[in-house]
Amino acid sequence: MEFAMQPKTILVTGGAGFIGSNFVLQWLANETAGVVNLDKLTYAGNPANLAAVSSDPRYKFVQGDICDRELVAELLIRQRPRAIVHFAAETHVDRSIHGPDDFVRTNINGTFSLLEEARSYWTGLEGGEKDAFRFLHVSTDEVYGSLGTTDPAFSESTRYSPNSPYSASKAASDHLVRAYFHTYGLPVLTTNCSNNYGPFQFPEKLIPLVILHAITGKPIPVYGDGQNVRDWLFVADHCEAIRTVLARGRIGETYNIGGRNEVKNLDVVNTICAALDQLRPRDPVVPHSKLVKFVQDRPGHDRRYAMNTDKIESELGWRPQETFETGIRKTVEWYLDNDPWIQGVISGSYRQWMATQYSL
Ligand code: NAD
Ligand code: TYD
Numbered sequence: 412m413e414f415a416m417q418p419k420t421i422l423v424t425g426g427a428g429f430i431g432s433n434f435v436l437q438w439l440a441n442e443t444a445g446v447v448n449l450d451k452l453t454y455a456g457n458p459a460n461l462a463a464v465s466s467d468p469r470y471k472f473v474q475g476d477i478c479d480r481e482l483v484a485e486l487l488i489r490q491r492p493r494a495i496v497h498f499a500a501e502t503h504v505d506r507s508i509h510g511p512d513d514f515v516r517t518n519i520n521g522t523f524s525l526l527e528e529a530r531s532y533w534t535g536l537e538g539g540e541k542d543a544f545r546f547l548h549v550s551t552d553e554v555y556g557s558l559g560t561t562d563p564a565f566s567e568s569t570r571y572s573p574n575s576p577y578s579a580s581k582a583a584s585d586h587l588v589r590a591y592f593h594t595y596g597l598p599v600l601t602t603n604c605s606n607n608y609g610p611f612q613f614p615e616k617l618i619p620l621v622i623l624h625a626i627t628g629k630p631i632p633v634y635g636d637g638q639n640v641r642d643w644l645f646v647a648d649h650c651e652a653i654r655t656v657l658a659r660g661r662i663g664e665t666y667n668i669g670g671r672n673e674v675k676n677l678d679v680v681n682t683i684c685a686a687l688d689q690l691r692p693r694d695p696v697v698p699h700s701k702l703v704k705f706v707q708d709r710p711g712h713d714r715r716y717a718m719n720t721d722k723i724e725s726e727l728g729w730r731p732q733e734t735f736e737t738g739i740r741k742t743v744e745w746y747l748d749n750d751p752w753i754q755g756v757i758s759g760s761y762r763q764w765m766a767t768q769y770s771l
Contacts (some may be wrong), residue, residue, distance in 0.1 A: 420469075422492040423475050424525065425499030429612045430549070432460035434496065434650040435470070441654070445469030447490050449483070450499065451476045453513075454760045459752060460611045477521035480528055487532040494528055494545040494657060497522065500584075500617040504553075504577045504769055508710055511576035518580035519587070522548070526591045533597060541714060546633045547600045547657050548588040552642070552669065553578035554603060557713035564642075564717035567603075567665050574711050577715050585665075598662040602653055605669035605718045608738065609646030610745040613756060615764060617676065618739075621683050622746045623753065625702060628695030631684075632769055635708030637677030640715040644670035645738035649729040655729045666727070669718025672735040677703075682735070706769070 421438070425431040425450030435446050445468075450456045452474055464470045471490075475482045477499050499521060501507065501514045529546050533601065534543060555565040556572030573582040576664075591597040608618040624631045652668045660666060684699035696702050723729045732739070 419493035420447055420490055420685075421494045422449060422486065422490060423495055423496045423498065424449050425456070425497070426450055427458055427460060427472075427482070428498060428502070429455070429460075429609075429616075430646055430649060431498040432457070432611050433609065433646045434466060434498070434653060435461060437647060437650045438654065439464050440468060444493070445471070447471045447473060447486065447492065449473045449475055449477065449486060453501070454758075454764075455502065455556060455613050457611070457613075457756060459755055461577035471545040478516065478524050480524050483525060483528040484531065485628055487528055488604055491540075493540070493543050494547060495696055496547045496549065496653065496657065498523060500551045502577065504575045504737045505615070505709060506598070506764070507575055507580070509767065511580070514576050514580040518577075519583045522584035523587055526587055526597070530591060530595055530597050542668035545598050545600055545657060545662070546588070547602065547653065547660075548585065549653065550585050550603045551578065551581050552603050552605045552667070552688055552716045552718055553713065554582040554585055558715040558717055560715065562715075562717075564669075564719040565603075565667060567667055567722055571597050574713055578713075589665075592663040600656050600660045600662060601665040601681075602656055603665060603667050603718075604649050604652070605642035605644050605716060607646045607649050610749070611752070612646070614753070614761070615768075617679065618683065618742060619746060621680050622743055623757075625684060625687050625689055625696075625699040626694055626747070628702065630704040631680055631699075631702045632706045633677060633680060633703055634706060635712060637675065637680070637703075637705065639676050639712060640673050640717070641676070641679075642669045642716055642718050643672045643674055643679070643735055643738070644668065644731060645733035645741070648733055651732070652718050652723060652729050654728050656723070661726075666723045667718050667720055668719050668723060668729075670731050670733075670735070670738075671720065672719070673715075673717050674735060682739055686740060690743065690747060701743065
């Protein structure tokens with residue numbers, strides 16, 4: 412008698428972080444296969460993000476480090492995933508300036524460990540299982556460096572030119588992933604995405620930081636002249652894009668992902684403040700934009716990022732669903748509705764970071 416094949420599980424790294432947890436929630440809501448989430452739970456990892464699926468029998472959490480090769484090897488053998496989706500990383504540029512060590516360790520050495528163990532596991536697979544296996548590496552637009560005002564957007568063939576310890580460590584990991592395809596034939600996919608925003612983002616990053624400071628009447632720190640430009644993508648759109656590339660991307664290829672939403676930092680801040688003026692007219696300081704405080708610029712601050720997303724749109728048919736206006740509204744409302752989550756992450760280590768970076 413023949414049994415229908417059970418859909419095989421995927422291994423996600425860094426699934427307790429911002430994008431990883433959004434991805435796990437979206438995956439379990441839309442796919443039948445299960446997820447094993449390997450996460451070290453650094454300051455940026457939060458199991459509360461995944462409370463909604465903690466009792467789903469298809470979800471399994473493993474606390475551990477991607478640099479721990481024995482653990483990774485054992486997980487691969489025991490779980491036999493059909494794919495690895497690799498989010499785990501140190502991700503905050505300002506932290507990489509204060510202390511780059513963890514960025515080199517996790518982003519470069521950790522990706523190397525995963526690649527080595529993935530190669531060993533994949534080499535031992537056979538037939539359809541081997542053909543179906545994928546290693547999807549989640550990366551950033553920051554590897555391409557900084558654009559001038561009139562430069563064309565980054566494409567997949569733009570020369571790498573990383574400027575911060577964070578982007579340099581991500582660029583190094585992208586190169587390793589590429590080399591494992593060319594040298595060993597490991598079936599890899601790489602995605603380079605622009606700035607994400609949405610639920611569960613740790614409030615060290617611009618958008619959640621602005622929301623939190625605005626509603627509590629704290630100064631909103633804007634680096635330099637506030638004219639730096641980022642391309643913003645709502646996190647659910649990024650997760651859709653990753654699922655699309657995993658399902659249909661060509662192995663060995665890289666795909667740029669972005670929102671075609673270039674916005675100056677000061678305009679991001681003012682958009683959030685205007686939304687809060689409507690939603691929270693009784694906050695300590697209104698209009699909220701009175702809280703804007705120009706502070707010293709970030710060293711080596713990249714001026715502009717922009718993504719050309721023609722390849723993923725024409726080849727795989729992916730397109731973002733949210734505009735900046737709809738995505739920001741959803742995000743602001745999510746933070747206003749989730750005070751217990753915010754209180755949970757504003758821990759001792761968060762306060763320590765605020766004191767180091769902003770003297771707050
Ligand atoms: P995040 O900082 O919110 O989360 C990172 C997660 O990785 C945390 O859960 C943390 O505990 C885990 N982690 C860190 N070191 C680990 C280790 N050694 N072993 C196991 N787990 C470890 O990050 P994010 O913003 O969700 O970003 C996820 C990925 O997406 C990263 O690779 C990042 O470079 C990439 N990316 C992020 C953005 C963005 O705007 N946030 C944009 C493009 C690409
Ligand atoms: P961030 O969210 O740290 O993302 P990234 O540096 O990866 O783009 O910052 C987004 C932009 O906002 C960036 O140009 C730096 C700027 N910024 C501020 O002006 N003030 C802040 O307090 C923070 C955290 C960022």
